Amino acid sequence: MKCADILEKISDYLDKELDPSICKEIENHVQDCEPCIAFLNTMRKTVELFNDVGKRETEIPGPVSDKLMNFLKQNVIEKK
Amino acid sequence: MxxxxxxxxxxxxxxxxxxxxxxxxxxxxxxxxxxxxxxxxxxxxxxxxxxxxxxxxxxxxxxxxxxxxxxxxxxxxxxxxxxxxxxxxxxxxxxxxxxxxxxxxxxxxxxxxxxxxxxxKKMDIVSLDKPVEIDGSELPREIEDWSNNPSDQRLEDETREFLNKAMARLPEDKRMVLVLKDVEGFTNLEISETLGMSVAAVKSRLHRARLAMRDLLSHYFEEREVNYKRNIQ
Incomplete structure (x- = not known):
């Protein structure tokens, strides 16, 4: 396995979408390749940071929520 | 050793x-x-x-x-x-x-x-900044590992703001896949059904999007490090 292969397979590796034998090849390569481990760590961190964006959503602005509730009342309750 | x-x-x-x-x-x-x-x-x-x-x-x-x-x-x-x-x-x-x-x-x-x-028909005018270029054909020999950068609440908030701006710079098709997968936690199959594309296309776009985001984050953390060092001198 070469560095270019790691580059191509990194997303599938992080998502556990690869055969165990290919994962093993990647892990063997990465152990001895400093740029690849830095690449792997930073790709993993990138994915984690985006996962975190979804988990820490800020509250919806109050007026947007009020508008939504009024809209739904008008279009759901009053049309029943 | x-x-x-x-x-x-x-x-x-x-x-x-x-x-x-x-x-x-x-x-x-x-x-x-x-x-x-x-x-x-x-x-x-x-x-x-x-x-x-x-x-x-x-x-x-x-x-x-x-x-x-x-x-x-x-x-x-x-x-x-x-x-x-x-x-x-x-x-x-x-x-x-x-x-x-x-x-x-x-x-x-x-x-x-x-x-x-x-x-x-505004598929591409939503970008806030210059659209990011996606290459990802070659791994550079020297890569800064910023994955363990120290952080605190203020820096985390700042990073999240940066992530939202960075996402906006992705081309439409790749941004959607990244948002659905990495932000919202959809499976590749769910994305393929939602966006009407093959799972292979989903994976390919996701990979390109993540590479582009990693590159932008590398520049971001590099700049943050430089600013930090400048401030403590």
Whole structure:
């Protein structure tokens, strides 16, 4: 396995979408390749940071929520 | 030799943390919400509008910010928000619980966003800044490892703001896949069904999007480090 292969397979590796034998090849390569481990760590961190964006959503602005509730009342309750 | 052991330990730590993440994920998926949302859906179907209001309150933020990431304009995101919950209410009988209620809602919201984008034909003018170039054909020989950069609340908030701007610089098709997968936690199959593309195309776009985001984050952390050093001198 070469560095270019790691580059191509990194997303599938992080998502556990690869055969165990290919994962093993990647892990063997990465152990001895400093740029690849830095690449792997930073790709993993990138994915984690985006996962975190979804988990820490800020509250919806109050007026947007009020508008939504009024809209739904008008279009759901009053049309029943 | 020291470097070899250092890298080996770093890699081991990486593998263990991924295993722990996977366990946490399984645990939380088993524990969470079928139940609160499922129960509310049942109550709505029995005619309880108050239960629908509770569903709206539980998920309105996720739907609103999801639409903001796709459309980048509050007015448009508000339209999507309203339309999504209206459609959800009307189609609630078709919710079978195969995926979570939130995933079902986000699929409706995504379809609404796609329709709005197609109608307004502004597929690419949503970028806030110069669109990011996606290459990813070669691995540079020297890569800065910023994955363990120290952080605090202020820096985390700043980083999140940067991530939102960075996403907006991605081409439309790749941004959608990244948002659905890495922000909202859809599976590749769910994305392929929602966006009407093959799983292979989803994977390919996701990979390019992540590479582009990693590059932007590398520049961001590099700059932050330089500023930090400048400030403490």
């Amino acid at each position: 020291f470097m070899y052991h250092y890298m080996q330990n770093r890699f081991l730590a990486f593998s263990i943390s991924k295993m722990e993440d996977a366990e946490k994920e399984t645990y939380s998926k088993e524990q969470k919400a079928p139940d609160k949302d499922g129960l509310l859906v049942k109550q709505v179907l029995e005619g309880d509008y108050g239960a629908f209001e509770q569903l709206v309150k539980r998920h309105q933020s996720r739907v609103f910010y999801h639409a903001m990431r796709f459309l980048n304009r509050q007015e448009d995101a508000e339209d999507i928000l309203q339309d999504t919950f209206l459609r959800a209410f009307k189609g609630l009988g078709s919710f079978r619980g195969d995926s979570s209620f939130l995933t079902w809602l986000l699929k409706i919201a995504t379809n609404n966003c796609l329709m709005k984008l197609r109608k307004s």
